[in-house]
Amino acid sequence: MNEEEQKALDYHEAHKRKREAIESRADRMKFKKYTRKNIAEIRYFISGETLDKKVSISQADSENGSPQYGDMIARNPMNNEDQWLIAEDYFIENFELKEDED
Numbered sequence: 001m002n003e004e005e006q007k008a009l010d011y012h013e014a015h016k017r018k019r020e021a022i023e024s025r026a027d028r029m030k031f032k033k034y035t036r037k038n039i040a041e042i043r044y045f046i047s048g049e050t051l052d053k054k055v056s057i058s059q060a061d062s063e064n065g066s067p068q069y070g071d072m073i074a075r076n077p078m079n080n081e082d083q084w085l086i087a088e089d090y091f092i093e094n095f096e097l098k099e100d101e102d
Helices: 003-029 059-063 088-094
Strands: 041-044 072-076 079-086
Touching: 079 088
Parallel strands: none
Antiparallel strands: 041 072, 072 079
16 A cells, blocks of 8 residues: 555544544433432422522522422432432422332
């Protein structure tokens, strides 16, 4: 293979790798369905309660009136300072109480 052919091959290989990287990035940007592996620690939001700043509330939930009656507050069992609000409808659809295994 001469130098010109090698340059053409290198160009095409580089272009192929770039295209694969773009496709891979596009795939990583797609939302996929995952199941949860761990238990979440969740409590009720109490109407009138002033939430600590450590409780994250999404913009979408805020725009829908949260925090409000029926919403829940979740925390990371490994870091109790990591807390977030779960809107009532999402909670009802996606969570159920884990029964103790005594």
